[in-house]
Amino acid sequence: MLVVSELTVYSKAYDSWEDCLGTFMQVMGPERFFKKLPLRLSDFDMNSLTYAQDSRSYMISVARYKLRKADVRFFVEFFVPLLTDLEAKRLLWLKQTREDYSEIKAKKYETLIIQIWELLPIFLRQNSPSLASGFAALLEQLEQMVN
DSSP: OHHHHHOOOOGGGHHHHHHHHHHHHHHHHHHHHHHHSOOOTTSSOTTOTTHHHHHTTHHHHHHHHHOOOOOHHHIIIIIHHHHHHHHHHHHHHHHSOSSTTHHHHHHHHHHHHHHHHTTHHHHHHSOOTTHHHHHHHHHHHHHHHHO
């Protein structure tokens, strides 16, 4: 699966490649999938031409369209810390001087944050034993983010 994610895909084959990754995600579930292919959103320069592939940010949209069964506990454990990190980086870039496209980088971080939050309804669809505790943990995180 790692090999599939690292392929350079041409535009004609992109939909098939995305479907392949989406099928892996559906069969494995998000926990096992992202353990094998973690998002590396903070590890690369946002202005790099290969950022989407290097960081695997494209998998956010794959998850949005392909993920069906997911547990809110995983969202809290995996995505909330990622959101916190991205928000910190966004604020850092906003504080930078207007040189080196810092405002553009901040906007790109904001876009990733929005895309990840848009995944939350998928994680709330499945009734699981950890739904109540996961939702409670999510509310705690939201309270910290708002205050």
